[in-house]
Amino acid sequence: xxxxxxxxxxxxxxxxxxxxxxxxxxxxxxxxxxxxxxxxxxxxxxxxxxxxxxxxxxxxxxxxxxxxxxxxxxxxxxxxxxxxxxxxxxxxxxxxxxxxxxxxxxxxxxxxxxxxxxxxxxxxxxxxxxxxxxxxxxxxxxxxxxxxxxxxxxxxxxxxxxxxxxxxxxxxxxxxxxxxxxxxxxxxxxxxxxxxxxxxxxxxxxxxxx
Numbered sequence: 001x002x003x004x005x006x007x008x009x010x011x012x013x014x015x016x017x018x019x020x021x022x023x024x025x026x027x028x029x030x031x032x033x034x035x036x037x038x039x040x041x042x043x044x045x046x047x048x049x050x051x052x053x054x055x056x057x058x059x060x061x062x063x064x065x066x067x068x069x070x071x072x073x074x075x076x077x078x079x080x081x082x083x084x085x086x087x088x089x090x091x092x093x094x095x096x097x098x099x100x101x102x103x104x105x106x107x108x109x110x111x112x113x114x115x116x117x118x119x120x121x122x123x124x125x126x127x128x129x130x131x132x133x134x135x136x137x138x139x140x141x142x143x144x145x146x147x148x149x150x151x152x153x154x155x156x157x158x159x160x161x162x163x164x165x166x167x168x169x170x171x172x173x174x175x176x177x178x179x180x181x182x183x184x185x186x187x188x189x190x191x192x193x194x195x196x197x198x199x200x201x202x203x204x205x206x207x208x209x210x
Contacts, residue, residue: 029101030072031181032209036097040205044080044198046095051076073100078202082193092165093189095202096125099181113182118153118173125173125186131160135171145185145203146178152203156191167191172199179209 035051054073080093102111116124122135139154155171172187185203189195 026068026070028070031074031099031101032179033074033076034097034099034181034183034206034208035076036078036095036202037205037207040202041078043201046078046080046093046198046202049077049079049094071101073098075099080189080198082190092161092167093187093193093195093198095187095199096185097206098125098184098186099208100184102177102180102182111182113175113184119155121175121184122153122155122157122171122173122186125184131158133158143174143200143203145174145206146176146183146208148176148178150174150176150203152199154196159188170195172196174203181208183208 033051033053036046036048041047052075054075055070056073057068057070075096075098078095080095082093100111100113102114113121119135119137123132135155135157137153137155141152141154142149143152144150152172152174155173157169157171158166159169160166168191169188170191173185175182175184177183183206185206187195187199187202189199
């Protein structure tokens with residue numbers, strides 16, 4: 001997961017905003033940080049890898065006017081080391097939470113996360129992998145994140161990591177709106193592991209803002 005995610009989201013955001021008269025002055029929006037609490041990490045064996053603030057600033061022109069748009073997003077990444085057939089134990093299970101500010105004008109959201117399908121989210125937030133192919137939805141279920149019931153979409157895919165490890169993976173994707181932000185959670189683990197229980201526990205442990 002890297003700055004290309006936030007940059008791609010911001011590019012869509014400013015294009016949409018520029019078409020709706022939002023650009024009446026400089027725009028600064030910031031999300032609150034999202035993370036997973038220590039209890040959930042202890043129960044699942046996942047470890048914190050990194051938390052990164054993604055600041056994206058752009059000058060955009062619409063209707064002959066130029067405006068500066070700045071957005072702050074947060075991403076927190078967690079890994080668990082597991083063994084898969086033919087490969088020594090490596091951190092190939094991952095859980096990511098991403099928070100991005102929502103902007104509404106006349107009740108309409110201008111953050112592209114509002115329009116992204118779960119499949120698009122799955123493909124976007126696995127971009128740190130070298131290759132993700134044959135993404136297909138296989139199931140969905142309702143779980144709880146940030147005190148809200150949320151639908152979790154489950155996908156299967158063939159993935160290759162940056163160090164050349166190939167395996168069939170299960171992806172779990174969901175999002176909620178919370179305290180003015182979109183919060184996205186994505187879990188990835190080898191298909192041969194029953195990782196859904198750990199993902200559900202991590203979803204329960206997601207924290208956002210204060």
